[in-house]
Ligand SMILES: Nc1ncnc2c1ncn2[C@@H]1O[C@H](COP(=O)(O)OP(=O)(O)OP(=O)(O)O)[C@@H](O)[C@H]1O
């Protein structure tokens with residue numbers, strides 16, 4: 001049940017981790033002191049989940065049905081969704097506050113425990129009828145045999161209580177980060193954006209689904225290619241892409257859009273119409289899952305530390321390049337991002 005094991009989808013003797021220090025010399029990008037990051041306060045709101053892995057041996061086929069019988073020997077748990085985003089904020093040395101709904105169950109307790117270990121301040125609403133979102137994988141010999149999902153939309157009462165709590169938390173945070181995994185935790189996202197903007201706080205959104213009207217007024221939205229395509233259709237060229245994004249931003253009153261493009265890096269579309277394409281900086285790619293969480297977490301931290309948007313994007317791209325080159329942990333810390341010698 002240790003968290004320091006290799007990535008559960010990889011063989012323990014897979015290629016070793018490359019030196020992340022070597023991949024992170026900070027040519028040209030802004031430096032920000034550890035102290036300044038320590039004062040940056042990010043409020044994360046969204047869908048939390050638990051990623052659970054069961055490992056075991058298969059020695060026979062079940063007498064009940066033509067399926068393998070797995071004798072489970074080990075369990076490993078990871079924070080997922082908005083909880084993974086919050087963990088990334090804390091790993092950079094900033095202050096992470098997480099507002100979310102969980103159930104009164106064992107996975108809910110496990111999430112609370114892991115968040116505490118990660119240094120995240122949790123602001124929980126409990127819904128007694130909610131099965132906490134959990135994705136359970138059953139693996140044998142590095143092979144995934146089955147995934148079992150438990151999830152349900154939280155009750156109205158818990159969501160409304162969360163909205164009230166959001167009001168109270170706004171004043172003590174610099175930036176709001178909304179991490180949408182379409183599990184219902186962000187039912188009141190439009191009101192949250194309006195309240196945050198009225199309070200003068202930047203709002204970053206990691207979107208899901210094809211209804212972006214609900215993200216109206218956000219400061220920055222960070223879709224990946226498939227998520228953007230779902231909303232604006234397939235673009236024919238970079239120019240066409242830019243036109244589609246500009247029209248979308250204008251219609252939804254969104255200041256900036258950062259398109260994350262996996263191995264192609266990322267492109268920032270801003271209100272000024274400027275475009276910055278940063279190539280992905282990964283030396284070697286081991287594990288790309290969760291890179292999007294690291295991107296938005298890094299952006300939020302850097303904006304909360306009052307860095308300019310373009311600098312924040314450069315650092316987020318750097319962080320993503322580091323995290324995809326890692327096995328086992330899906331976070332980047334201060335030393336990895338800036339180099340240990342930087343004060
Ligand atoms: N194969 C890759 N090679 C290099 N960099 C990558 C690769 N995949 C992802 N990245 C980096 O991670 C960033 C985010 O990845 P991506 O666009 O796949 O986001 P995502 O689909 O939201 O990820 P996820 O949902 O799995 O967290 C990219 O902009 C890039 O910087």
Ligand SMILES: [Mg+2]
Pocket residue numbers: 206224292293
């Ligand atoms: Mg994503």
